[in-house]
C-alpha cells in the first residue's frame with residue numbers, strides 16, 4: 511500500500527506527513543513490529559525519543575519494512591541529560607547509531623528545562639550546527655510554552671520547524687498553538703487521541719477518557735467512524751501534525767484511515783468546546799535534571 515497522507519511543509523521547505531506513528535510506551539519487544547506494520551499500512555513518519563529507549567527497535571522496524579531510508583521521515587528527541595552545545599552533538603550520534611541511520615529527518619529538544627534555560631539554548635545551538643552539517647534535515651522543540659519560544663528565538667538563528675505539544679480535545683493549548691503560528695512553527699500534537707487521559711497507571715481515578723466523550727462518540731456515530739478517527743481528523747482540519755501511538759495492527763490502520771469523511775464546522779467547534787484546561791502531562795516549568803534526569807546510553 512502506498513502512503514497517501516497529506517503532507518505539511520515545514521518552515522525550511524522540508525515536508526512531513528501530517529500523520530505519523532508515536533512509540534512512547536511501546537515496549538521495545540513490540541516496537542519493531544508496530545513500526546513495520548505501520549509502514550506497510552502506509553505511514554511514512556515515526557516519532558520516537560532517546561528517552562523512550564526504543565530507537566534501536568524503530569530502526570529495526572524500518573529495515574524490516576523493506577522501504578528505502580529516504581521514504582520514511584524519522585523524528586527523535588534529545589533528552590535533558592544531553593543538553594549543552596558539547597553534549598547535544600554526541601546525542602545525535604547516540605540516536606542515529608541506535609536508529610541505524612546516517613541522517614535524522616527531525617531532531618527536537620524534548621523539554622524546555624526552564625531551570626537551566628542556558629543549557630537548553632546551548633543544546634539548540636548544537637542542533638543548529640547539526641543542521642548546518644547536514645546531519646539533520648530539520649530541528650525543533652517540544653513542550654515549549656510561548657515565553658520559552660520567545661527566549662529561544664531571540665537567542666538563536668534557526669526558528670524551530672515544529673513544537674510538539676500536548677493537544678487533544680480536553681487540553682488544547684491554543685495560546686501555544688497561536689505562538690507557534692506567529693513564529694511559523696508547525697504544531698505537532700502529542701497524545702492526539704487523548705492517550706494521557708486514559709492510559710493505565712497515569713493520573714487519578716477521576717480521569718475522563720476522550721475516547722468515551724459523548725460529544726466525540728456522537729460525531730463518530732454520525733459518520734460511521736471511531737472516536738480516534740474523529741479526533742485525528744479534527745487535528746488535520748486545524749493544520750496540526752499528529753502522532754497517534756498504537757502497537758495494535760487494527761488500531762494502527764484505523765488511525766491512518768481518516769480521509770474518507772469530513773467534519774462540519776459545527777462539529778469542529780463542538781470538539782473545540784470540550785477543552786477543560788487540565789494538563790495531562792508534566793508542567794514544562796517543572797522539568798529539572800534532579801527530578802527527571804535519565805542517562806541515555808551510547809549506541
Ligand SMILES: NC(=O)c1ccc[n+]([C@@H]2O[C@H](COP(=O)([O-])OP(=O)(O)OC[C@H]3O[C@@H](n4cnc5c(N)ncnc54)[C@H](OP(=O)(O)O)[C@@H]3O)[C@@H](O)[C@H]2O)c1
Pocket residue numbers: 531532533534535557558620652653674675699700701702703704705706709721736738739753754755756757758761762764765791
Ligand atoms: N513530547 C512529549 O513530551 C510527548 C509526550 C507524550 C507522547 N509523545 C508522543 O506522542 C505520541 C502519541 O501520544 P500518546 O502515546 O501519549 O497518546 P495517544 O496516541 O493519544 O494514545 C495512545 C493510546 O491510545 C490507544 N489507542 C491507539 N489507537 C487507538 C484507537 N484507534 N482506539 C482506541 N485506542 C487507541 C493506545 O493503545 P494501543 O497501543 O493498545 O492501541 C494507547 O494506549 C507518543 O507515542 C509519542 O511519540 C510525546
